[in-house]
Amino acid sequence: MEIEDITSADRRKLLKLPILAGLVGALPIEAAAQEQKADPLLTARPMPTVDARFPAEMAPGVFILPDKRIPLVPNIGIVVGTQAALVVDCGLGIDSAENVLRLTRELAPGRRIILTVTHAHPEHGFGAQVFRNDAHIYYNAAQRDYLMRSGNGMLDGFSASVLPPAHRHLLDGIELTPPHETYDGSEAAFDLGGREVRLRTWGTAHSPGDQIVFLPQERILFAGDLLEERMFPIVPFFPPMIGADDIDVAKWEVALNGILRLQPRLIVPGHGNLGGTEIPEAVLGYFKAVSNILAQTGQQNRDLRPLIRARYPTWENPEFIPPALAYFRLRA
Numbered sequence: 021m022e023i024e025d026i027t028s029a030d031r032r033k034l035l036k037l038p039i040l041a042g043l044v045g046a047l048p049i050e051a052a053a054q055e056q057k058a059d060p061l062l063t064a065r066p067m068p069t070v071d072a073r074f075p076a077e078m079a080p081g082v083f084i085l086p087d088k089r090i091p092l093v094p095n096i097g098i099v100v101g102t103q104a105a106l107v108v109d110c111g112l113g114i115d116s117a118e119n120v121l122r123l124t125r126e127l128a129p130g131r132r133i134i135l136t137v138t139h140a141h142p143e144h145g146f147g148a149q150v151f152r153n154d155a156h157i158y159y160n161a162a163q164r165d166y167l168m169r170s171g172n173g174m175l176d177g178f179s180a181s182v183l184p185p186a187h188r189h190l191l192d193g194i195e196l197t198p199p200h201e202t203y204d205g206s207e208a209a210f211d212l213g214g215r216e217v218r219l220r221t222w223g224t225a226h227s228p229g230d231q232i233v234f235l236p237q238e239r240i241l242f243a244g245d246l247l248e249e250r251m252f253p254i255v256p257f258f259p260p261m262i263g264a265d266d267i268d269v270a271k272w273e274v275a276l277n278g279i280l281r282l283q284p285r286l287i288v289p290g291h292g293n294l295g296g297t298e299i300p301e302a303v304l305g306y307f308k309a310v311s312n313i314l315a316q317t318g319q320q321n322r323d324l325r326p327l328i329r330a331r332y333p334t335w336e337n338p339e340f341i342p343p344a345l346a347y348f349r350l351r352a
């Protein structure tokens with residue numbers, strides 16, 4: 021669709037969007053408030069604590085805890101082998117991580133526990149200290165370096181402007197917890213006992229050191245925030261908390277094409293519902309759409325949010341359009 025194709029019907033649709041925008045994601049509160057003034061749901065957001073009561077089993081021994089599309093709750097994986105269990109992300113805060121650890125012990129009694137984190141953003145792993153003594157924490161060196169370099173800034177930023185005041189206590193007592201072991205380079209593989217696991221990074225994309233977790237036998241892939249499903253992708257350009265150097269959309273596209281080449285049967289996005297390769301294809305399409313709209317309209321300061329919104333009328337979290345636009349403008 022060309023930019024000029026926006027019809028008056030599309031414009032009418034736009035007027036209805038505040039209804040969809042009720043669920044807001046991980047963005048500064050002020051920006052969200054601007055997007056949807058006086059939305060009572062903004063102040064009534066569900067507590068982003070991982071609910072471990074209802075794990076879903078996607079293949080024998082491969083469990084997820086769905087995010088229920090709650091802002092700042094990630095999809096979490098628990099993969100059980102005969103010798104060990106792998107936990108993929110532990111959520112935000114001590115309670116979330118304790119819930120995940122407790123469930124892991126129930127699903128994998130007697131097994132060694134390994135925790136990996138898809139990337140260093142707070143809602144995916146700021147609670148990892150709960151696993152420090154009971155699990156082996158393992159991911160890539162680039163992600164560890166980013167956590168150590170920027171973790172305190174993200175902790176302050178989330179507390180000051182991402183979490184609503186009523187949720188800020190979730191970060192009380194959080195300690196930046198480095199992994200016990202890292203891998204260098206782009207890939208690591210191990211066996212949980214009858215279950216092979218591959219970790220893969222393409223470098224800085226959504227964040228420095230994002231990694232996916234791929235189960236080659238089951239062809240199940242955990243994507244972290246490289247993918248959101250039917251939500252505007254999180255291009256987390258929120259300086260000074262997260263700067264442009266901590267994001268690389270060109271490499272993000274490389275990562276998404278790498279994901280497609282793995283031919284996953286089932287993809288678990290960082291946030292949103294499970295699906296197949298249509299999820300990375302949609303995100304690739306979004307980056308192309310933003311880039312095309314910017315190219316076609318030039319670099320004038322026109323507000324392009326309505327044009328982008330109109331292309332994706334059912335997607336949640338439109339508050340992630342402005343940071344994406346700001347990032348693309350900077351890089352153009």
Ligand SMILES: [Zn+2]
Binds near residue numbers: 139141227
């Ligand atoms: Zn993230």
